[in-house]
Every structure is written in structure tokens, then in C-alpha cells.
Amino acid sequence: MTDATANATLSPPPPALDAGEALWKRHALNFLKSPAAVIGLAILVFMIVLAVAAPWLTPQNPYDLAQLDIMDGTLPPGSVNSTTGYTYWLGTDDQGRDMLSGIIYGLRISLSVGVIATLVALTIGTSLGVAAAYAGGRFDTILMRVVDLQLSFPGILVALVLLAAFGRGVDKVILSLVIVQWAYYARTVRGSALVERRREYIEAARCLALPRSRVIFRHLLPNCLPPLIVVATVQVAHAIALEATLSFLGVGVPVTEPSLGMLISKGYHYLLSGKYWIATFPGIALVIAIIAINLVGDRLRDVLNPRLSH
Amino acid sequence: MLVYLIRRIAQAMLVIAVMATLVFFAVYAIGNPIDVLASPQADQIELAAISQRLGLDRPLWEQFGIFVWNALRGDLGTSFVYAEPAAKLILQRLPATFELAFTALAIAVFVGIPLGVYAGLNPDSLGGRSIMGGSILGFSLPNFWQGLMLILIFAVILGWFPAGGRGQTATVLGIESALFTLDGLKHLILPAMNLALFKMALVIRLARAGTREVALQDYVRFARAKGLSRSRIVGVHILKNILIPVVTILGLELGSMIAFAVVTETVFAYPGMGKLLIDSIGRLDRPIVVAYLMMTVVIFVVINLVVDIIYAAIDPRVRLSEVKG
Numbered sequence: 001m002t003d004a005t006a007n008a009t010l011s012p013p014p015p016a017l018d019a020g021e022a023l024w025k026r027h028a029l030n031f032l033k034s035p036a037a038v039i040g041l042a043i044l045v046f047m048i049v050l051a052v053a054a055p056w057l058t059p060q061n062p063y064d065l066a067q068l069d070i071m072d073g074t075l076p077p078g079s080v081n082s083t084t085g086y087t088y089w090l091g092t093d094d095q096g097r098d099m100l101s102g103i104i105y106g107l108r109i110s111l112s113v114g115v116i117a118t119l120v121a122l123t124i125g126t127s128l129g130v131a132a133a134y135a136g137g138r139f140d141t142i143l144m145r146v147v148d149l150q151l152s153f154p155g156i157l158v159a160l161v162l163l164a165a166f167g168r169g170v171d172k173v174i175l176s177l178v179i180v181q182w183a184y185y186a187r188t189v190r191g192s193a194l195v196e197r198r199r200e201y202i203e204a205a206r207c208l209a210l211p212r213s214r215v216i217f218r219h220l221l222p223n224c225l226p227p228l229i230v231v232a233t234v235q236v237a238h239a240i241a242l243e244a245t246l247s248f249l250g251v252g253v254p255v256t257e258p259s260l261g262m263l264i265s266k267g268y269h270y271l272l273s274g275k276y277w278i279a280t281f282p283g284i285a286l287v288i289a290i291i292a293i294n295l296v297g298d299r300l301r302d303v304l305n306p307r308l309s310h
Numbered sequence: 311m312l313v314y315l316i317r318r319i320a321q322a323m324l325v326i327a328v329m330a331t332l333v334f335f336a337v338y339a340i341g342n343p344i345d346v347l348a349s350p351q352a353d354q355i356e357l358a359a360i361s362q363r364l365g366l367d368r369p370l371w372e373q374f375g376i377f378v379w380n381a382l383r384g385d386l387g388t389s390f391v392y393a394e395p396a397a398k399l400i401l402q403r404l405p406a407t408f409e410l411a412f413t414a415l416a417i418a419v420f421v422g423i424p425l426g427v428y429a430g431l432n433p434d435s436l437g438g439r440s441i442m443g444g445s446i447l448g449f450s451l452p453n454f455w456q457g458l459m460l461i462l463i464f465a466v467i468l469g470w471f472p473a474g475g476r477g478q479t480a481t482v483l484g485i486e487s488a489l490f491t492l493d494g495l496k497h498l499i500l501p502a503m504n505l506a507l508f509k510m511a512l513v514i515r516l517a518r519a520g521t522r523e524v525a526l527q528d529y530v531r532f533a534r535a536k537g538l539s540r541s542r543i544v545g546v547h548i549l550k551n552i553l554i555p556v557v558t559i560l561g562l563e564l565g566s567m568i569a570f571a572v573v574t575e576t577v578f579a580y581p582g583m584g585k586l587l588i589d590s591i592g593r594l595d596r597p598i599v600v601a602y603l604m605m606t607v608v609i610f611v612v613i614n615l616v617v618d619i620i621y622a623a624i625d626p627r628v629r630l631s632e633v634k635g
Binding site: 149152153154156157160161162164165237241244245248249250251261264267268271272274276279280283286287290291294 | 587
């Protein structure tokens, strides 16, 4: 940790840290100066809490068939359940599911798919990217060719083909998202690792004859993290949107585990008859989640990279 | 330059070959099409007959060999469902998709550039800020949901435009297109808007950033000092200079538009090649999926190749570093 803080004071201009002042604390304070980012973060935290606590918060378990009443199918928002007197604030879907409960459960699947896919892709992409930058030579050339090749095709098309081959399933969606996204991290981390590699502290660590893995993971990698964090935040939003699109196209998550995209896809069939709520409300939840993540990502970019702001 | 050209073309061929192999094996791992195509009552003999007719009884590597040999002769297989050549089926739907993509591109450019220039000239005005806010929204809205909302508002609630389909086509100068009939245009406007919105957000950003930069240049100040009218400064001096990055990026984005047309066409039930792809994935019609992917790969590789060659022609550093590296 000490070398990370020490180095951060070396690179660009910010004033020297007081003894004992942690770097993350300064970043956190800096982050909170933007009202938009704070609102984004608050919404995000709220959504995560909703998603995690879904079983205790929702008025109905949307997947417990015993709780569903088919007679309550496609009721408009504000309708009242005839037997329990419970109000469907956002209406019901074709099988009499409460849309509000469905959205909270859907949020759970959408967010976890996005986060898990990003974390796995981040790990794989970062390892390969750092290794390529550190090793150089043929390994570097081949890896970067593969990255270039992959990034020249739109992610949606690659994911579509992969899922067409794998079939439906949450795990398969995550796998395709990882395959689509790893290249972004590999490229990002390689770029910053190539710069950091030539710095004195890496040379110093090498001169101490530290093992190669220690040089890479304890010295090189921590200093390549800031741009990665920014890319990863934005990619979570991308992953969520991509998953929703794939599920809408019918190659994503299975019907038994409906994400927000799946809910919207169901609502598509009722849209033309004016039953707008089934497709609209899950979409609004999706958009709010994506905007919140983007707001946080934008601010992180400004905070973590002083050179880019202004 | 010649060395660079040969290297790049060889690379492009290699990419197509690698992608062909990947696509073939990926797609041929999708389920067993006989289960879908044969009636559930069919007995073993009928199943074997169907399998033999479609060439599915042969080992995978033999199917691959036949596929490569035929592909080299321009034959990308025969659709299981339509019993017609896959390439022909896709080419039939190609005009509809291109029509959609180019209309969307036109909307993105002719609406996006004026908005971006306005936002660039008045960055702190209410209008400028709203335009930028709108472009952030354009980036954040998932394409398919935004399409559904267009249908809901303009087709279901207001009833101005039809919710889907392609509409009538007419033939002018030997080109059959829906652009020439009122009905066709009415059908085209919503899907084209849907496909355009994301690119429009991009164009607005590029045009705004470019305008802010160019407006501070000496030649703009000089034009103003000469007493030229504002419209002439903006229309000639600024616009000409921001067009270069906008055109470059849009050229690169043309390919991704064809990819995103898959989503738009599905939402609007628009009979283009993207809708055909999604339907074929659902029906396990492998030859069509393979043919679609091969054609898209070729389109992408050609676009990238052209862009690279133009860059190399403009900037000698690119081709020199390639030859050395």
C-alpha cells in the first residue's frame, strides 16, 4: 500500500498528502463534490439493496405459482386483487404477476449478471493484459492482434452468435459477456502497464531481485488500476444493457429466471393492444440503473484521472 | 505502399478464414435441426432420409470440407426451412436492411450535426445543455426498449405511423425501394429513428467538441474580423473543419449499424436480414445463420480494410511502422 500512495504523489500535480491521510479518503471526498454523481450513487445503492433484499421486500414472490392468480392477468396499474385486497401499483403481467415484485426480482438477475460478468472479464483481461505488457515479444503481439480482431466486431453480434451456439441460461449469458468484454480490459491495462513498466519503482523492485509475480501483482498492477476501475464501471452498464437486449431477442436468460430484458420482451406482445405497463416499467427500471452507473462512472473518471478533467 | 497493401489484404483473408472456421463450428454446435424439422411422428427411416438429404449424417469435418469448397464457389448452403440457397435469401433482404441503415445514417447526420454545432456555439445556454443532456440519454437508453417506446407513443397512442413491417415498394430507375412510396416512408420512419438515435448522440458529441475547438482558431477570428456573416462563418469555416472526424467515425460505425439493425428489425418486425437471422436462430436453420455471419464478416473486414488503406494513404507513418514491425 505504501508504494502505491507514494507513487500517486509522484505522478501529476495534486498537493502532497499529509501523513496518515489515505489516498482513497481524498478520492472519496472528491467524488462527493459532484451532486449528480452522489445522486447516481444513491440510486445505485438503493437498487442494490432492493435486489439483495428482494425476497423480504416484495409483496409477492413472482415465481411461486401458488401465489399467482391467473384471473388477475394483465391488470392495469392501480388495480386491486379481488381476494387479498392488495393493490398492484404497476399492474400485472399476463400470468397475474405483480409487476413491482417482478421488476425487483428482475433487477436482481440483471444486476448480478452485469456485475459477475464484469468481474470475471476484468480478472481475465487484466491478467492477460499485464502479462502481455510485461512479457512483450511474440505473446504481446499475438494477444493484441486477437484483441484488435475482436474489437472490430460489435459486441452484440459476437454475443448473439455465442449464445446461439451455447443455448439459453444465466451462466451462458455471463460466459458470452465475459468473452465479449475481456478485450477492453486487456487493452486498457496493457496501455497503462507499458507506461508504468518504465518507471523507476519497477526498476527498483527488479533490482531488489523480487520474484516476477511479486513485481507484477504488488508493484505494477496497483498502479494500473485507476483507468481499469473507470472502464469496469462503464462496462457494468454495458453488460446490463447487452444482457437485456439478448434476452429480448430470445437468446438470453431462460423464462424461469426473468431479467428486466425478459420482462420487457413479454410486454412486447401486449404493447400493440395498449397494455403499456408490462414493457414500460421494467424498461424504466433498466434505464435508471444504467444512467446511475454511468453517472458514477463519469465522476470516477474525473476523480481518478486528474489529467482528463477540464 | 504496395508492400503495405499486400500485407493488409493477406491479413484480411486470414481473418475471413479464421472467422469462417469459428463460425462454422460454433453454429454447428447448435442443437439438432432434425428434431425441429421432422414431424414428431416421423419414424427412424424418415429421419435418416431427411438427415441424408440435408447432409447431416456425415461427420462434422466432412461437412466442414463441403462447406468450405462450396463457399469458395459462392454457395453458402441451402436453407433447411425455405429449401432455397441461403445466400439468395439473405441478398433478397439486403436492400431492406441497407435502406434502413442509410436512412438512419442520414437522420443521424442531418439532425445530429446542426444540434451539435448549436450546442458547441452555445455551450452554457439552456438549449446547449438540453441537447447534451439528451445525448447522454441517447447513449443510456437500450436500443430495443427505446424502439418499443417509439411504437407505444407514435403507433399505439398517437396512431401516426404503422407499428411494423416494410410497406409498399416502388421501382424507380431499376431500383426497388420503399423510399419511393408514401406508405414505404411511413413504415420506415420509426425503425430508422430507432436505429439513428444512438449514432445521433455520438454525432452530437463529436460535432460539439469539434465546434468548440474550431471556433477558437485564428481563421475563424479572422473571418469574423473580415465582417463575414455569422451563417457563412458557421456554414463554411466551422462546418468544413468539423466534418473530417465525423465522417471518419461514421464510416467505422456503418458496420455496427448493420449489426444493430438485428435489434431494430426484430422490434419493428421489419423484413430485413437481421430479422431473418433471429428467426433462423430460433428455427435452427444453420445454413442461413452461417451465411449471414460470413457475409457480415466480409462486410466488416472490407470496411476496416478500406479505412486502414485510406489512413495509410493519408498518413505515411502508419505504413512505415507496419512494414518495420
